[in-house]
Amino acid sequence: MNPLKGMNRLKDVNETNEFNLSRRQLLKSMGVVGGGLVVGISLTGCGSDSPLPIDTAANGYLPNAFLQITSDNSFVFYCPRDEMGQGITTGLATLFAEELDVAPQRFEVKFPGVHPAYNNPAFGAQGTGGSASIRAHYEPLRQAAANLRSVLIQAAAADLGVAPDAINLDDAHVVVNGQRHPFGQFIETAKTLPMPTEDNPAPLKAASDFKYIGKEFPRLDGVAKSTGTAVFGIDVELPNMHYAAIKHSPVIGSTVASVNKTKAENMPGVTDIVTISSGVAIVAEKFWQAKKAAEQLEIKWNTSELANLSTEQLKQDFKQMLDSDEGVASDESGDVAAEFASKELAINSEYWAPMLSHSPLEPMSAVARVENGKAEVWSGTQGVQPIRGLVARALDMTFDQVSIHNTYCGGGFGRRSYVSHCIEAAEIAAATSKPIHLLWSREDDTRSGVFRPASLMRIKATMDEQGTVTGWQAKRAGGNIMPQRLSTGLPGVLPTAVPKGLINTAVNVADSVFENWIPDPTSVEGLSSDYDFPNKETLHATINHGLPLHFWRSVGHSFTAFAKESAIDELAHKAGMDVVDFRLKNSQQQPRINNVIKIAGDQMKQMQTKPGHHLGFAAHSSFESHVAQVAEVSVEDGRIHVHKVVCVVDCGRVINPDIVRAQMEGSIMYGLTATIHGNLQLKNGGIKESNFHDYPILRMNEAPNVEVIIVDSEEAPTGVGEPGLPPIAPAVANAVFAATGQRLRSLPLTI
Amino acid sequence: MITFTLNGQTVETDDAPDTPLLWVVRDTFKLKGSKFGCGAGLCGACTMHLDGQAVRTCILPVSAVAGKSITTIEGLGTPEDMHPLQAAWSEQSVPQCGYCQSGQIMSAAALLEHNANPSEEEVERHMAGNICRCGCYPRIKKAILSVAEQNSGNELFHEVRAEEAQS
Numbered sequence: 001m002n003p004l005k006g007m008n009r010l011k012d013v014n015e016t017n018e019f020n021l022s023r024r025q026l027l028k029s030m031g032v033v034g035g036g037l038v039v040g041i042s043l044t045g046c047g048s049d050s051p052l053p054i055d056t057a058a059n060g061y062l063p064n065a066f067l068q069i070t071s072d073n074s075f076v077f078y079c080p081r082d083e084m085g086q087g088i089t090t091g092l093a094t095l096f097a098e099e100l101d102v103a104p105q106r107f108e109v110k111f112p113g114v115h116p117a118y119n120n121p122a123f124g125a126q127g128t129g130g131s132a133s134i135r136a137h138y139e140p141l142r143q144a145a146a147n148l149r150s151v152l153i154q155a156a157a158a159d160l161g162v163a164p165d166a167i168n169l170d171d172a173h174v175v176v177n178g179q180r181h182p183f184g185q186f187i188e189t190a191k192t193l194p195m196p197t198e199d200n201p202a203p204l205k206a207a208s209d210f211k212y213i214g215k216e217f218p219r220l221d222g223v224a225k226s227t228g229t230a231v232f233g234i235d236v237e238l239p240n241m242h243y244a245a246i247k248h249s250p251v252i253g254s255t256v257a258s259v260n261k262t263k264a265e266n267m268p269g270v271t272d273i274v275t276i277s278s279g280v281a282i283v284a285e286k287f288w289q290a291k292k293a294a295e296q297l298e299i300k301w302n303t304s305e306l307a308n309l310s311t312e313q314l315k316q317d318f319k320q321m322l323d324s325d326e327g328v329a330s331d332e333s334g335d336v337a338a339e340f341a342s343k344e345l346a347i348n349s350e351y352w353a354p355m356l357s358h359s360p361l362e363p364m365s366a367v368a369r370v371e372n373g374k375a376e377v378w379s380g381t382q383g384v385q386p387i388r389g390l391v392a393r394a395l396d397m398t399f400d401q402v403s404i405h406n407t408y409c410g411g412g413f414g415r416r417s418y419v420s421h422c423i424e425a426a427e428i429a430a431a432t433s434k435p436i437h438l439l440w441s442r443e444d445d446t447r448s449g450v451f452r453p454a455s456l457m458r459i460k461a462t463m464d465e466q467g468t469v470t471g472w473q474a475k476r477a478g479g480n481i482m483p484q485r486l487s488t489g490l491p492g493v494l495p496t497a498v499p500k501g502l503i504n505t506a507v508n509v510a511d512s513v514f515e516n517w518i519p520d521p522t523s524v525e526g527l528s529s530d531y532d533f534p535n536k537e538t539l540h541a542t543i544n545h546g547l548p549l550h551f552w553r554s555v556g557h558s559f560t561a562f563a564k565e566s567a568i569d570e571l572a573h574k575a576g577m578d579v580v581d582f583r584l585k586n587s588q589q590q591p592r593i594n595n596v597i598k599i600a601g602d603q604m605k606q607m608q609t610k611p612g613h614h615l616g617f618a619a620h621s622s623f624e625s626h627v628a629q630v631a632e633v634s635v636e637d638g639r640i641h642v643h644k645v646v647c648v649v650d651c652g653r654v655i656n657p658d659i660v661r662a663q664m665e666g667s668i669m670y671g672l673t674a675t676i677h678g679n680l681q682l683k684n685g686g687i688k689e690s691n692f693h694d695y696p697i698l699r700m701n702e703a704p705n706v707e708v709i710i711v712d713s714e715e716a717p718t719g720v721g722e723p724g725l726p727p728i729a730p731a732v733a734n735a736v737f738a739a740t741g742q743r744l745r746s747l748p749l750t751i
Numbered sequence: 752m753i754t755f756t757l758n759g760q761t762v763e764t765d766d767a768p769d770t771p772l773l774w775v776v777r778d779t780f781k782l783k784g785s786k787f788g789c790g791a792g793l794c795g796a797c798t799m800h801l802d803g804q805a806v807r808t809c810i811l812p813v814s815a816v817a818g819k820s821i822t823t824i825e826g827l828g829t830p831e832d833m834h835p836l837q838a839a840w841s842e843q844s845v846p847q848c849g850y851c852q853s854g855q856i857m858s859a860a861a862l863l864e865h866n867a868n869p870s871e872e873e874v875e876r877h878m879a880g881n882i883c884r885c886g887c888y889p890r891i892k893k894a895i896l897s898v899a900e901q902n903s904g905n906e907l908f909h910e911v912r913a914e915e916a917q918s
Binding site for chain 2: 219222666700
């Protein structure tokens with residue numbers, strides 16, 4: 001394989017354009033316009049009249065896919081999105097509860113199986129990610145609840161013999177003349193009434209009437225998650241369940257050549273040893289038996305072509321691409337070439353971001369049962385739909401034969417939208433005819449996972465004497481996520497009748513499009529955003545080494561913000577201006593980011609720092625939200641300490657301020673791990689690091705205090721799970737510059 | 752056969768003596784609240800109490816607990832009858848994904864057992880062995896300090912905890 005295979009392609013794609021589609025049409029058909037991260041595919045072949053994959057009570061009232069009311073006035077909310085800690089069960093329950101006038105705490109939350117009724121409106125498929133859940137469901141879920149509300153009012157009016165406008169609703173009760181009647185009392189009548197149609201929907205509440213939206217109350221999953229009773233994928237138990245451990249190849253992409261099972265198969269408890277598509281699985285009565293026996297397996301691998309790949313090689317190849325004329329342009333304005341010809345460059349800086357592991361604390365796990373012509377899989381996942389399709393394909397079944405059950409996710413961060421472990425569990429269950437609980441080790445998780453792509457970025461800029469940035473060219477070299485997402489995701493969402501060959505063709509087209517025509521949005525998103533740059537150009541040079549790359553919390557923004565906000569800081573210092581004033585001056589046409597910069601800047605000016613502590617600033621928009629952060633940092637004994645972070649966020653209307661704060665805090669901590677520790681290194685085609693001793697995660701003694709300021713807004717709600725992450729690395733790097741005069745352009749930051 | 756006390760009940764197991772306690776508790780006694788995170792004593796998700804001390808059970812062979820007393824998150828409190836830390840955790844919305852929280856709470860409970868009124872630095876030092884990948888650290892710290900504050904001067908609490916520690 002030639003890692004530089006894109007080198008000789010023509011930059012002017014119009015000359016090689018074989019496709020009769022506009023850029024935008026093609027992007028739109030692939031669901032990647034507007035920041036969508038999961039590819040939207042219409043669900044031909046999966047009728048929406050199929051039964052809902054949920055448990056219901058015998059006489060319960062199921063007015064829509066999301067709620068069941070029973071006669072004893074209890075409520076089950078079938079949450080269409082997956083809970084990985086971001087608080088979405090609480091958030092979506094709040095949306096529904098608001099319009100129905102039921103306290104969200106009354107809802108028992110369950111996760112449904114695969115059904116188009118639970119599609120993510122942002123993706124047209126059933127998956128969770130892209131910080132899209134609240135913004136995508138904000139209106140549809142409220143509308144479903146408002147329609148139900150109107151039916152309940154009519155039912156109560158009929159049953160109680162009063163006019164509908166004599167009825168008030170209050171926390172799951174119909175109130176007439178001061179008398180409270182539980183909703184459950186009216187469900188039999190409600191069942192006979194028609195639901196308002198799309199053409200004539202029930203009115204939504206005015207924001208001024210909100211009782212739950214915008215209010216703070218504890219998360220609905222707090223008690224379960226504080227008492228050890230919340231069920232994660234790893235906790236699922238089935239009768240006669242056996243446990244599997246797995247050996248993956250040390251060199252990424254290698255396949256099994258031969259297995260010597262002799263030692264392992266005689267170990268206590270071992271029942272089966274099976275070679276599957278991704279490695280060798282060992283099955284035992286107990287997990288510890290499987291784990292110990294796995295160490296005794298002797299496997300020979302057909303080593304893949306990545307065997308000589310190292311991080312140094314990646315860097316070298318990326319650098320070569322940056323130095324070349326190679327690059328597909330996007331996000332352009334003005335005339336950068338003319339601008340650069342007329343002025344001396346103010347900066348010409350290069351920024352490195354390494355590969356990273358997601359390292360959710362629950363390693364990948366899945367439980368599978370394959371019997372009587374049916375397959376079932378249980379796992380904590382960011383998308384049940386692709387699992388169903390992929391299991392169906394792996395076991396040569398139809399969609400109808402496969403059921404997927406979701407649980408809480410022990411951390412997601414994008415990792416749990418990649419589901420190879422679920423396919424592995426199904427393959428092992430099919431091969432052994434036993435219910436299988438597959439659990440990866442931490443070492444598997446670190447080394448055999450999908451990774452945040454490494455990136456090398458170069459930013460060149462010019463400015464005038466007043467500190468206005470007049471020219472900006474940002475170029476990134478690295479691999480693309482989207483073609484891989486298509487390659488692993490399309491077979492999961494397309495009907496099994498669509499053959500793999502056709503999908504491969506589509507994937508190859510996408511691969512080529514992103515390499516030659518338009519950049520993969522996840523490779524450059526945010527690299528040139530947020531400022532007024534009159535002449536700008538964003539270039540991307542794809543270099544495909546064949547590594548398994550995937551969405552990692554905030555995706556492209558996780559590295560582009562580091563380059564962009566470090567470069568802006570360099571320009572501010574070069575201009576001799578205050579770093580906040582400089583940003584304000586250059587973002588006057590971007591009112592929402594300008595506003596958070598201003599608020600955070602005012603905070604920065606008021607911060608009392610201890611001697612030896614220094615402040616750094618950064619701002620970045622992602623997932624339609626706008627965030628600015630101030631980091632208070634000291635450098636002692638060659639180590640970077642982050643003491644405090646002030647975070648200002650504009651995410652439109654807030655559903656639950658406490659959850660927004662929690663997500664900002666968590667994103668900052670997740671981003672700080674990447675800022676001061678995260679470095680996943682390739683050596684001889686494998687990952688060097690293995691567990692938390694050599695891939696450290698931020699710990700409490702390293703965690704800063706965080707103060708979150710939420711901008712009061714009546715705009716539509718925007719992303720919350722990811723936008724808090726991108727600014728933290730540059731804010732800390734900029735503070736280190738303030739502290740030491742050293743400009744660190746490589747992550748993780750080391751002095 | 753290895754015999755030990757699990758949440759106040761005497762139990763026995765014929766799991767191999769080198770089996771880490773975590774797997775005996777999870778797979779043999781079906782208590783799923785304690786979690787597997789690293790298998791190397793590095794993350795604290797598996798933390799239980801061994802005679803009142805916080806221990807990492809993913810690397811503790813079950814043979815080492817013969818005749819001893821083990822408490823898991825299920826033994827600390829239940830949804831209906833929560834330990835003050837569990838109540839603080841849920842009221843203050845400490846958990847995000849929640850996977851590490853059993854271990855966090857068990858570590859925190861052991862800390863307060865021995866030091867009812869720890870300083871912020873003592874909390875940080877004691878809790879540094881527990882990883883939270885969601886980054887709930889500011890809330891974990893705050894919840895522990897709020898329970899410590901609520902208990903300081905509460906004689907009944909100290910008596911009850913002392914009795915529990917002895918039993």
